[in-house]
Amino acid sequence: MRRPKNKKFFPQFFALLLILLVLVSVYLFCDVSAQTLNYNIPRRLGVLAAIAVVALSVGVSTVVFQTVTENYILTPGIMGLDNLYIFIQGLTIYLLGNGTFNMMASTSHFVFTLIVMMCASVGIFLFMFKLNKGDIYFVVLSGLIFGMAFGGLSSFMQVLMDPSEFSILEGRMFASFNRINMDLLGIAALVSTAVSVWMFCDIRSLNAIVLGRRQAIALGVEYKRVVLKSLIVVALLTSASTALVGPVTFLGILVVSIARHIFPTFRHDILIGGSILTGLCALVFGMLATERVMQFSVPLGVIINFVGGLYFIYLMLKVKRV
Amino acid sequence: MxxxxxxxxxxxxxxxxxxxxxxxxxxxxxxxxxxxxxxxxxxxxxxxxxxxxxxxxxxxxxxxxxxxxxxxxxxxLTILGQSPNSAARITVEELVSFGRFPHTNGTLSEEDMKIVGEALDMTGMQPFKNRFIDELSGGQRQMAYIAMAIAQDTxxxxxxxxxxxxxxxxxxxxxxxxxxxxxxxxxxxxxxxxxxxxxxxxxxxxxxxxxxxxxxxxxxxxxxxxxxxxxxxxxxxxxxxxxxxxxxxxx
Known part of the structure; x- marks a missing residue:
C-alpha cells in the first residue's frame, strides 16, 4: 500500500523539479558575457547555494514546527524565533564589547550564538511547558509575545550601543537576500544539513503526531522526546537561515502553505521534500525578478513579506481559529 | 490485568x-x-x-x-480520546494503518494489511477507505478511529x-x-x-x-x-x- 502511495505525488515532484531546473539555468546563464563570466558565475552559484540552505532550513523547520504545535498558521518566523537570534547576536556583541569581539571570527561567533540560541529557545519552551503543562496554544501565544519582546529589546540595545560596536553588528546582523552573509555559508550549510538528517530519523513519529498528542502516545510515540528534539531542530534551522539572509517573517508560511496545496498528505517525507522544492522555486524566481527585472530596486525580503503577509491575513480570515 | x-x-x-x-x-x-x-x-x-x-x-x-x-x-494497550480529529489530510485507510504503527518499522507487511482490512470490514468502513477523514460525518469519523484502535490489536x-x-x-x-x-x-x-x-x-x-x-x-x-x-x-x-x-x- 505504501509503494503506490509514494508514486501518487510523482508528477508534482517532477513538475517542480523541471520548473526549478529552468529557473536555475536562466538565473545562471542569462546575460553572461565572456568578460563577466569569471565574476558572475561563481557569484551566482554562491547565491544559489545560500538559497538552497534557506529553503532547506525554512521548509524543514516550518513543517516540523506546525506538526508539533498542531496548527497550520503559525511558523517559527511568525513566532519571532529569528528575532531571538538577532537579539542574542546583538547581546553577545554588547556584553563582550569591542575588544573581545574583534578577535572572534564571524564563524565562531555564529557557532557561539547557535549554542546560546539552542539553550535559550529550549529553556523558554520548557519553562512555558512547565507553567502550563501540555497546552500548546499557551506556548504559541507566549512565543508570539516573546518574539515581540525580543524584537523590541534588540532595537533598544542597538540604541545603547557604542557606534563602533554597532557598525560591526550592522555588518553581521542585517543580512538580506541582496546582502547574503557569504562568510557563514559553509557552516550554515553544514548545520542545516546535519540537523535535517537528524530530524529525519524521527519522521515516522512526526507522522503519528499529526493525529494529536493523545493518539500519538497511544500509538507508542515517545512524545516528550520527539517534541523537545523538534524544538531544538527548529531553533538551529532558524538560526542558520537568519544568519544567511536575515529575518524573513512570512517566507515559511507562504512556502509551506503552497506545498500543502500541491501535496495534500500528512506524510512528512513528501511534505518536507515538497516544501523545500517549493521554497527553492519561489526564492530563485524571486531572485531573478528582483535582480534582473526590477534591477535591485525592491529587496526580495520585502516582496516575500508583502505577499506572505497578505496570505497570512487570508489564512487568518479563512480559519478563524488558531 | x-x-x-x-x-x-x-x-x-x-x-x-x-x-x-x-x-x-x-x-x-x-x-x-x-x-x-x-x-x-x-x-x-x-x-x-x-x-x-x-x-x-x-x-x-x-x-x-x-x-x-x-x-x-x-x-x-491503546486509548481513543474524546472526539478525536485531525486537520491533516489523512484517508480512512491511512488512519487505520496507523494502528500498525507500534508493530512495524515503516513498511506494512501482507499480514499488517490483512489486519487493517479486517478492521475496516468489522467497522463497515471498507467502502469509505479512500475518503479523507475531515470529509466524513461525525459518526463515520468515530468509526474510522475505532477501526484504528482495532487494527492496533492490543x-x-x-x-x-x-x-x-x-x-x-x-x-x-x-x-x-x-x-x-x-x-x-x-x-x-x-x-x-x-x-x-x-x-x-x-x-x-x-x-x-x-x-x-x-x-x-x-x-x-x-x-x-x-x-x-x-x-x-x-x-x-x-x-x-x-x-x-x-x-x-x-x-
Missing part, C-alpha cells in the same frame, strides 16, 4: 481523584460511570499514561506503567465516550463491535459512557465514580440497582425488568 492504587490527581487546587484503587477483571466490557466531573476520563487517562497522577501507581500485566517502554506498551482497548454525538443505531453498532472484540478476540474493553441503558445492556462490569471517589465496583447486575444508581447520579432512577435485561428510567 490492570490494577491501580492510591491514585491522586489534582488540577491546580482542585482534587479530581482521591485515593482511587482497584484491580480490574479481563476479557470483559468494563464501563466507567458517574456524573460530569466525577473523574472518569481522568482515571482512564491515568491508566493509559496520557496523564501523570500526583500520587499512586498503575500496574499493567505485572509491570508498573513507567517501567514500560512506550512502544511495547502500545502493543498491549489486549486492552480504552475508549473515552465513544458514543458522544452519535445516533442510536451507530451507538448500538459500536457497542456490538465491542462485544464481538471481547467474545471473539478476548480483548478487554474499558469505556466511559453516559447513557446508563447502554451500560445496562452491554457492560459486564461497572466502575462507578462520584466526586473523585470510587464508590461502587462489581458485575453489571450488582450495580444496576435503583439505590446505587440514584446515589451515583444524585437523581431518582428506577430500574425495570425488560426480558432478561434491566432498563433504567430517569426521565
Amino acid at each position: 490492570i490494577s491501580f492504587e492510591g491514585i491522586l490527581k489534582k488540577y491546580g487546587k482542585e482534587t479530581v481523584l482521591k485515593n482511587v484503587a482497584a484491580s480490574l477483571p479481563t476479557e470483559k466490557i468494563i464501563a466507567f460511570i458517574g456524573g460530569n466531573g466525577a473523574g472518569k476520563s481522568t482515571l482512564l487517562g491515568i491508566i493509559s499514561r496520557l496523564l501523570d497522577p500526583n500520587a499512586g501507581s498503575v500496574c499493567i500485566d505485572g509491570r508498573m506503567i513507567n517501567q514500560w517502554n512506550c512502544r511495547e506498551l502500545a502493543k498491549h 489486549k486492552y482497548i480504552l475508549l473515552d465516550e465513544p458514543l458522544n454525538n452519535l445516533d442510536m443505531s451507530r451507538s448500538a453498532g459500536i457497542m456490538k463491535i465491542l462485544r464481538r472484540l471481547v467474545k471473539e478476540k478476548s480483548k478487554t474493553v474499558m469505556i466511559v459512557i453516559h447513557d446508563i441503558n447502554f451500560v445496562s445492556f452491554y457492560a459486564d462490569y461497572i466502575v462507578a465514580l462520584k466526586d473523585g471517589e470510587l464508590r461502587y465496583m462489581g458485575d453489571a447486575d450488582s450495580i444496576i440497582r435503583p439505590e446505587i444508581l440514584s446515589d451515583i447520579f444524585s437523581t431518582d432512577i428506577s430500574v425495570e425488568k425488560f426480558g432478561d435485561r434491566k432498563i433504567c428510567i430517569y426521565y
Whole structure:
C-alpha cells in the first residue's frame, strides 16, 4: 500500500523539479558575457547555494514546527524565533564589547550564538511547558509575545550601543537576500544539513503526531522526546537561515502553505521534500525578478513579506481559529 | 490485568481523584460511570499514561506503567480520546494503518494489511477507505478511529465516550463491535459512557465514580440497582425488568 502511495505525488515532484531546473539555468546563464563570466558565475552559484540552505532550513523547520504545535498558521518566523537570534547576536556583541569581539571570527561567533540560541529557545519552551503543562496554544501565544519582546529589546540595545560596536553588528546582523552573509555559508550549510538528517530519523513519529498528542502516545510515540528534539531542530534551522539572509517573517508560511496545496498528505517525507522544492522555486524566481527585472530596486525580503503577509491575513480570515 | 492504587490527581487546587484503587477483571466490557466531573476520563487517562497522577501507581500485566517502554506498551494497550480529529489530510485507510504503527518499522507487511482490512470490514468502513477523514460525518469519523484502535490489536482497548454525538443505531453498532472484540478476540474493553441503558445492556462490569471517589465496583447486575444508581447520579432512577435485561428510567 505504501509503494503506490509514494508514486501518487510523482508528477508534482517532477513538475517542480523541471520548473526549478529552468529557473536555475536562466538565473545562471542569462546575460553572461565572456568578460563577466569569471565574476558572475561563481557569484551566482554562491547565491544559489545560500538559497538552497534557506529553503532547506525554512521548509524543514516550518513543517516540523506546525506538526508539533498542531496548527497550520503559525511558523517559527511568525513566532519571532529569528528575532531571538538577532537579539542574542546583538547581546553577545554588547556584553563582550569591542575588544573581545574583534578577535572572534564571524564563524565562531555564529557557532557561539547557535549554542546560546539552542539553550535559550529550549529553556523558554520548557519553562512555558512547565507553567502550563501540555497546552500548546499557551506556548504559541507566549512565543508570539516573546518574539515581540525580543524584537523590541534588540532595537533598544542597538540604541545603547557604542557606534563602533554597532557598525560591526550592522555588518553581521542585517543580512538580506541582496546582502547574503557569504562568510557563514559553509557552516550554515553544514548545520542545516546535519540537523535535517537528524530530524529525519524521527519522521515516522512526526507522522503519528499529526493525529494529536493523545493518539500519538497511544500509538507508542515517545512524545516528550520527539517534541523537545523538534524544538531544538527548529531553533538551529532558524538560526542558520537568519544568519544567511536575515529575518524573513512570512517566507515559511507562504512556502509551506503552497506545498500543502500541491501535496495534500500528512506524510512528512513528501511534505518536507515538497516544501523545500517549493521554497527553492519561489526564492530563485524571486531572485531573478528582483535582480534582473526590477534591477535591485525592491529587496526580495520585502516582496516575500508583502505577499506572505497578505496570505497570512487570508489564512487568518479563512480559519478563524488558531 | 490492570490494577491501580492510591491514585491522586489534582488540577491546580482542585482534587479530581482521591485515593482511587482497584484491580480490574479481563476479557470483559468494563464501563466507567458517574456524573460530569466525577473523574472518569481522568482515571482512564491515568491508566493509559496520557496523564501523570500526583500520587499512586498503575500496574499493567505485572509491570508498573513507567517501567514500560512506550512502544511495547502500545502493543498491549491503546486509548481513543474524546472526539478525536485531525486537520491533516489523512484517508480512512491511512488512519487505520496507523494502528500498525507500534508493530512495524515503516513498511506494512501482507499480514499488517490483512489486519487493517479486517478492521475496516468489522467497522463497515471498507467502502469509505479512500475518503479523507475531515470529509466524513461525525459518526463515520468515530468509526474510522475505532477501526484504528482495532487494527492496533492490543489486549486492552480504552475508549473515552465513544458514543458522544452519535445516533442510536451507530451507538448500538459500536457497542456490538465491542462485544464481538471481547467474545471473539478476548480483548478487554474499558469505556466511559453516559447513557446508563447502554451500560445496562452491554457492560459486564461497572466502575462507578462520584466526586473523585470510587464508590461502587462489581458485575453489571450488582450495580444496576435503583439505590446505587440514584446515589451515583444524585437523581431518582428506577430500574425495570425488560426480558432478561434491566432498563433504567430517569426521565
